[in-house]
Amino acid sequence: MSRAVLVDLTRCIGCRSCQVACKSWNDNPAEQTKCLGAYDNPPSFSADTWTVVQFNEVEQADRLQWVFAKRQCMHCEHPGCVAVCTVGALTKTPEGPVVYEASRCIGCRYCQYGCPFGVPSFEWDKPLGLIRKCTFCVDRAEEGYETACVKACPTDALTMGTRHEMISEAHRRINARPHKYHGHIYGEKEAGGTSWLYISPVPFEELGFPMLDGEPMDYASSVIMNATPVTLAAAVGVLSGLYWLTKKKSQAAEEEG
Ligand code: SF4
Ligand code: SF4
Ligand code: SF4
Numbered sequence: 001m002s003r004a005v006l007v008d009l010t011r012c013i014g015c016r017s018c019q020v021a022c023k024s025w026n027d028n029p030a031e032q033t034k035c036l037g038a039y040d041n042p043p044s045f046s047a048d049t050w051t052v053v054q055f056n057e058v059e060q061a062d063r064l065q066w067v068f069a070k071r072q073c074m075h076c077e078h079p080g081c082v083a084v085c086t087v088g089a090l091t092k093t094p095e096g097p098v099v100y101e102a103s104r105c106i107g108c109r110y111c112q113y114g115c116p117f118g119v120p121s122f123e124w125d126k127p128l129g130l131i132r133k134c135t136f137c138v139d140r141a142e143e144g145y146e147t148a149c150v151k152a153c154p155t156d157a158l159t160m161g162t163r164h165e166m167i168s169e170a171h172r173r174i175n176a177r178p179h180k181y182h183g184h185i186y187g188e189k190e191a192g193g194t195s196w197l198y199i200s201p202v203p204f205e206e207l208g209f210p211m212l213d214g215e216p217m218d219y220a221s222s223v224i225m226n227a228t229p230v231t232l233a234a235a236v237g238v239l240s241g242l243y244w245l246t247k248k249k250s251q252a253a254e255e256e257g
């Protein structure tokens with residue numbers, strides 16, 4: 001049964017407990033605070049920050065109010081990142097998570113172009129950088145635990161269950177309090193559906209969510225890949241080959257040393 005998380009933006013208070021829990025569980029270091037009018041802190045995904053909480057000031061009922069939005073990998077039902085990865089380093093599992101296998105990765109970074117949500121981040125500061133992103137806490141799921149971010153949220157803005165249950169719950173909340181919600185479940189259909197689903201007090205375009213139709217991203221990404229000029233593909237092939245050789249040499253040196 002595919003699992004999912006429902007993010008209810010009417011309940012989020014922007015406390016970032018989820019972000020701290022994610023960093024803590026995954027041993028990811030803190031990053032420099034931005035204090036230049038950008039309320040998002042850190043402002044975007046990086047190799048060390050797999051979830052961000054966006055601060056959006058929007059007009060609602062003739063007054064300005066904050067709407068906070070936790071973002072991370074959407075664990076798409078038809079992931080573009082998986083479709084463009086030529087070596088099978090990214091896989092969509094039947095349980096929901098899109099998982100990354102570092103040992104297969106050749107560092108081509110095609111997944112960054114295949115993702116419509118700007119999620120995969122590359123370790124630019126390392127000679128043999130890898131792709132880093134939210135794992136859906138698969139290591140916790142194996143032990144029967146909910147994700148670290150879901151566990152940490154103090155307002156129940158994050159609810160975990162099967163995808164079917166979370167879509168039903170989203171409809172239930174919208175129907176029970178239609179004045180409170182903009183009646184759209186983001187992720188039910190977008191990009192062919194996602195494992196992280198959102199309900200909100202305002203339209204999602206006001207929050208900067210990508211406006212996507214229901215076309216599965218694995219199809220769209222495979223079209224992009226087929227249209228890639230042969231020369232570019234060849235250049236990526238050479239670079240990836242060099243990356244792979246360097247990786248092997250480095251591993252051999254480590255084993256000898
Ligand atoms: S396409 Fe992007 S959002 Fe979807 S599973 Fe891949 S990295 Fe995550
Ligand atoms: S599911 Fe796990 S890895 Fe993903 S944002 Fe939440 S805590 Fe981080
Ligand atoms: S922990 Fe919950 S309330 Fe706090 S920012 Fe994250 S989703 Fe929002």
